[in-house]
Amino acid sequence: MNISVVIPLLNEEESLQELHDWIVSVMDKGGYSYEIIFIDDGSTDDSWKIIERFAAQNPNVKGIHFHTNFGKSQALHAGFAKAQGDVIITMDADLQDNPDEIPELFALIDSGKFDLVSGWKKKRYDAVVTKNLPSKLFNWAARRTSGVKLHDFNCGLKAYRKDVVKxxxxxxxMHRYIPVLAKNAGYHKIGEKVVKHQARKYGETKFGMDRFINGFLDLITIWFLSRFGKRPMHLFGLLGSLMFVIGFVAAGYIGFMKLYRLYHKMPYDLVTNNPWFYISLATMVIGTQFFLAGFLGEIILRTRSNAERYTVSKTVNF
Structure with missing residues (x-):
């Protein structure tokens, strides 16, 4: 099979027919062997009924239905697990991603030059204040933090070699950071292609301003995981050691001053009246907590289970 098109969606009943017909037209024109995998992330409209109708009419259409809304990342994870194509294309279901880009994206991966090609919506039709400016800031921070030189991390239109998504x-x-996840997994041939962005035709966006706040928090998470995800003790042990050093230095200072005053028969206050006593106590307690966090992180890393983070209630054509 040449291509798997993986499409996560939530309440997109108005756009699905046009999207399906458009993708099928592109595939038939190019003579590709293909599958279209729709992942319904707990839609409350008739999206799943439409997907079932597609599957009944077209054996190349497959569907996964989540019991409730688990999020785009979980939908992509489910789609990646089922995808059989040599090249996997992801795109959104709102018609803002153009299926006519599929042949060029496929060719870039099929050439062997890239493991992953990310779309770049150079010209956008979103609101400037609520989407464009925050998106530019977010992408700048992601480039600086991850070292992956992409202009548009959040573009849903991407192409992958099958090995990458598996x-x-x-x-x-973390769907925003799949290129970073791929880099951390050893796939460094990451490219970018300018793609057409289309104004939303039906409905309203499912994402608000909070996605950018969550995006920056996730960026911190993925930075930590890429640096210390396999060795948490390296970070927490270092911080714990630093705290212990500060605590012991402070305790040593208190002990020295007390002995000095005793030797010279000078008056001195109770140890608890010395602010360095509390500095020493606090830093040693914090150091102990950091060490415990490191140990717990190592234990969790070695005993974690890969339990599914979503519940699939129905599938079609699998």
Whole structure:
């Protein structure tokens, strides 16, 4: 099979027919062997009924239905697990991603030059204040933090070699950082292609301003995981050691001053009246907590289970 098109969606009943017909037209024109995997992330409209109708009419259409809304990352994870194509294309279901880009994205991966090609919506039709400016800031921070030189991390239109999607773990809201996850997994041939962005035709966006706040928090998470995810003790042990050093220095200072005053028969206050006593106590307690956090992190890392983070209630054509 040449291509798997993986499409996560939530309440997109108005756009699904046009999207399906458009993708099928592109595939038939190019003579591709393909599958279209729709992942319904707990829609409350008729999206799943439409997907079932597509599947009944077209054996290349497959569907996964979540019991409730688990998020885009979990939907992509489910789609990646089922995808059989040599090249996997992801796109959103709101018609803002253009299916006519599929042949060029496929060719870039099929050439062997890239493991992953990310779309870049250079010209956008979103609101400037609520989406464009925050998106530019977010992408700048992601480039600086991750070292992956992409202009548009959040573009849903991406192409992957099959091996890539089978070896990355997409969880939480990490779908924005799949190129970073791929890099951390050893896939460094990451490219970018300018793609057409279209104004939303039906409905309203499912994402608000809070996605950028969550995005920056996830960026911190993925930075930590990429640096210390496999060795948490390296960070927490270092911080714990630093705290212990500060605590012991402070305790040593208190002891020295007390002995000095005793030797010279000078008056001195109770140890508890010395602010360095509390500095010493606090830093040693914090140091102990950091060490415990490091040990717990190592234990969790070695005993974690890969339990699914979503519940699939129905599938079609699998």
């Amino acid at each position: 070896h990355i773990e997409v969880s939480g809201e």
